[in-house]
Amino acid sequence: MTSLHLLLWIVGAILLQLAIYMTIGFWRHWQTYEALRTTVIDAGLPGKLNDDPVDSGPVAAAWAGWRAFKVTHKVMENASQDICSFHLAPQDGQPLPAFMPGQYLTFRLAIASLQGGTESITRCYSLSDGPRSNGYRISIKRAPAPPNSAHPPGRSSNFFHDLVHLDSLLQVRAPAGHFHIDHSDAPVVLLGGGIGITPMLSMVNWCIAERPEREVWLFYGARHDQELMAHAHLEALADLHSNFHLYFCLSDTDKGTALGSKYQHQGRVDIDLLRRLLPLKPYHFYLCGPTPMLASLVPALEDWGVPDARIHFEAFGPACVKRKSAALAPGAAAPAPSADTAVMVTFAKSGRQEAWQPGSGNLLAFAETLGIAVDSGCRAGSCGSCQTSIRHGEVSYAQAPDFDPDPGNCLMCVCTPKTPLTLEL
Ligand SMILES: Cc1cc2nc3c(=O)[nH]c(=O)nc-3n(C[C@H](O)[C@H](O)[C@H](O)COP(=O)(O)OP(=O)(O)OC[C@H]3O[C@@H](n4cnc5c(N)ncnc54)[C@H](O)[C@@H]3O)c2cc1C
Ligand code: FES
Known part of the structure; x- marks a missing residue:
């Protein structure tokens, strides 16, 4: 074989390899595109997520009432x-x-x-x-009944x-609601545990549609992969967008068990994982998940040096996570001090008068311990169900609630008495 023949063989082999790589690459992209399209069509949405994910039709003002x-x-x-x-x-x-x-x-x-x-x-x-x-x-x-209980x-x-x-x-x-992503290009880390993934999905879909250059990390904690929602959709987004970093953190998956995809990891969403994976950047952290997850991660992020203004969290029930510093997010009203001694509270229509103690909790919990029935829904200051008229006195909130009570009213689930108080109830 002449050296010309040898050279032609080598060039031919290189070209063949290139063609094989390109075919495989094209095939993988096509599969990803199809997975994404199917997810979107299954959900009954227009099958155009990448081109026009957010409907740009006419936008109306918010409505009042129902x-x-x-x-x-x-x-x-x-x-x-x-x-x-x-x-x-x-x-x-x-x-x-x-x-x-x-x-x-x-x-x-x-x-x-x-x-x-x-x-x-x-x-x-x-x-x-x-x-x-x-x-x-x-x-x-x-929401199932609690295990071994007679509760519905x-x-x-x-x-x-x-x-x-x-x-x-x-x-x-x-x-x-005050818990939402901003419209800037600032890099964000989204931490969703269990059903706490729902606001994160909205944030991811919006960011990819409207801020495709924005750096987004999503850590989605669940017990095992059967519990994950939208995982095919999220994987397809992560395959297509290099700025979107996806981690499914599965806490009940045994070590050594084969994981379903390169995005799955064994273990919880915890601070060690974040410290190991995240580059040092001024991220905004958004957290939503079960109480133990928030109660461990919020202080851990503070200890890591993340400023309060860059830690945003929401619980789907009674607020139970305290920031180490009392500082509020920019723009929020300073909390009024709660009474630190016993305060007399009168429930006018119920005909009850009792001393509220600093350990009695919010006014909703206090009323319930007295056997006074109060309408409640979220118990987190979001839905307005527990709104009650104040006849006399003042209440205080640890932080501004999402739901704006009418003038002269309070949200009993998130306030405590500041002065002797008479409630309509
Ligand atoms: C801002 C916000 C956003 C939210 N977003 C979502 C979301 O996207 N997706 C989602 O699924 N949820 C979300 N939630 C939670 C949701 O609002 C409800 O709280 C949740 O669906 C449970 O309501 P429920 O009426 O089914 O349960 P409830 O009837 O309120 O009961 C809750 C639990 O208590 C148990 N229980 C019943 N009676 C008793 C008793 N006497 N003693 C002890 N336990 C009892 C029940 O079995 C159940 O497990 C959100 C909450 C908030 C505040
Ligand atoms: S119970 Fe929803 S605001 Fe109080």
Whole structure:
């Protein structure tokens, strides 16, 4: 063989290798594109997530009070069949207001009461997709009864799963909430545990649609991969967008068990993992998840030196995480000091008068210990159910609640008495 022949053989082999690499690369991208398209079509949304993910149609102002919405799709989201998404469109067909990714909707439901008849309950659910002008999506986890207890299972979540179907009508208040991502290009780390993934999904979808250059890290904690929602959608996004870093952290997966994809990791979302993986940058951290996750991660981030103003968190129930420093996020009102001695509280209509002690907790818990029935929903200052009129005196809030009480009213679930107090109740 002449050296010319040898050279031709080498060039031919290189070209063949290049062609094989390009074919494999194209095939993998095509599969990713198809996975993404299928996820979006399954969810009943326009199959154009990358090109035009956020509907740019007309945007309306927020509405006051309740508005009727129709369920347009109901989609079971995970293999363990306990998270279900509901796609909602306004019954009046008018455009919807935009919302900030991370915000929630409030629902008023008429459900069968245990005593017979119907009762009205109010619950909040985070928006779990980016804003569009013609519909919203929420995703709800079924709340089972606590193990070995005689208590009934969660009323609203089970009502949604079992009794809300296509074309069901729901009464909904406009998007609200202080927990939302900003519209800047600042790098963000999103930490979602369990159903706390819902506001993070909205943030991820919005960022990828509107800020594709923004650096986004998502750590999604669950016990095992059967519990994960939207994992194919998230993996497809991570395959396509190099700025989006995805980690599924599975706490109940045995060491040595084969993991389902390169995005899955054994173990919890914890500070060691974050310190190991995150480059040193001024990230904003957004956290939503179960109490133990927030109670461990928020102080750990503070200890790591992350300033308070860059740590944002939301609990889906009674607020229980205290910041080490009392500093509030910029723009928030300074908290009024709570009484540090006993204060007399009068419940006018109930005809009760008792001394509230600093250890008695918020006014809702205090009233309940006295056997006074108070309407409540979120117990986190979000839904407005526990709003009560103040006849006399003042209350204080540790931090500004999401729901704005009417003048002369208080949200009993998140306030304490500041002076001797008379409530209408
Ligand atoms: C801002 C915000 C956003 C939220 N976003 C979401 C979201 O995106 N997705 C989501 O799934 N949830 C979300 N939630 C939580 C949601 O609002 C509800 O709290 C949740 O669905 C449970 O409500 P439920 O009516 O089903 O349960 P409830 O009836 O309120 O009961 C809650 C639990 O208590 C148990 N229980 C019942 N009676 C007793 C008793 N006497 N003693 C002890 N335990 C009892 C029940 O079995 C159940 O496990 C959010 C909450 C807030 C505040
Ligand atoms: S119970 Fe929802 S604001 Fe108090």
